[in-house]
Amino acid sequence: MRVLIVEDDAVLRDGLRVGLGIGGFNTDAVETCEEADAVLKNHEFDALVLDLMLPDGSGLDVLKSMRERRDTTPVLLLTARDRVADRIVGLDAGADDYLGKPFDLDEVAARLRALLRRAAGRPGARLEWNGLSLDPAKQKVEQDGKPVHLSRREYAVLHTLMAHPGQILSRSRIEEKLYGWQEEVESNAIEVHIHHLRAKLGSDAIQTVRGIGYRLGGEM
Amino acid sequence: MRVLIVEDDAVLRDGLRVGLGIGGFNTDAVETCEEADAVLKNHEFDALVLDLMLPDGSGLDVLKSMRERRDTTPVLLLTARDRVADRIVGLDAGADDYLGKPFDLDEVAARLRALLRRAAGRPGARLEWNGLSLDPAKQKVEQDGKPVHLSRREYAVLHTLMAHPGQILSRSRIEEKLYGWQEEVESNAIEVHIHHLRAKLGSDAIQTVRGIGYRLGGEM
């Protein structure tokens, strides 16, 4: 799950990155409206954490122009104070939730999860597929009721696949979810993780579609 | 369990801190409405002990503005006398309980525990998990019926974990429960306490979730 953080305060930004990292999110961060606009047009995110007060303008403008181009990525607003007026304007402009500074990092992560759940149109918190169940809140995976221990990356790969059940996901698509666009990896890391996942979940849990990508196995 | 005390009378304030400290709570204290507002916006508490008569206004205003910003922290009001009118107003404003001065310190602690229990939606007084049982009132821990002696910090760590059974708690989340916002610790103190707890409770009582935090071990 990739999240873009738009926040100019370095302390807050790093705090968010760490906090959301713990929450299992992969984050990218920018500091200005301009950067945000540019990045949003070129990359897809699962959610956006947007500060309202930015050096070169209001986050509201970023939000508005997103919605104008039909970008429905869930947005969590950070409002500088408990200013009810700001919040109302923000929600009217198409934000999905807001949070007044200062805030608890765990709460940000929790709200983001709620946002993502809502956005995916799924009712429950957990993802299910063919005997596999993944609980994003507890970061726990079970197969036929038995817990499976996965490392951070393995979990992230599986999460990505289970978020699009039955669909074929290209390797680069999966990489985008695991890494920021800044870091990029140039090796077969994903293949290795897939390999480990198959070792733990059974070799038919994940199917390879030659030349295209991977998808969850099973009845489909 | 962190409790914020809002009380201008120094004698009473210190009495509360000592009394609640003995009761197993970690307390922070402020003297005015203004301070209370500021601190409440910046930190999360498990409960609030709020005097109504404060030098710069009424505790009711603090309470009201809390509820306005959706802060549902349980609040125990201290009313100056047995003034029924005050109490009714207080409860209407969103207080969870009240207590007339003068009061018994043990009773304050007991009422707070009841408040916290209610807030957590648990019926019983004691927390149970996988052979462990923790009684907040007596501050006693038993494992398979046998008493276990824990130090203050060890108890607090275990209490925090048992209040969120099955959930992963980040180290910073645990630190927040142990220390006031003034003290903050920057070392591996939590790790050391966990280590001691494992020595006393068995190494599988607490699981490490690498990169994320800790949670109670056992089934599930």
Next chain:
DNA sequence: GAAATTCTTAAGCTTGCCTTAAGCCTGTCG
């Protein structure tokens, strides 16, 4: 006020994870 317990800090140590890379396997197409 002294003794005992408990807490914090800090330094090494251990372990698990991620990436990289090299070689192998397998399906596809000339």
Next chain:
DNA sequence: CGACAGGCTTAAGGCAAGCTTAAGAATTTC
């Protein structure tokens, strides 16, 4: 049938998180 490309497997290196230990500071107890 043979070569090639894509994917799989395996293992090693490096890094970071967490564990352990111990000593000094702080706190509590008598």
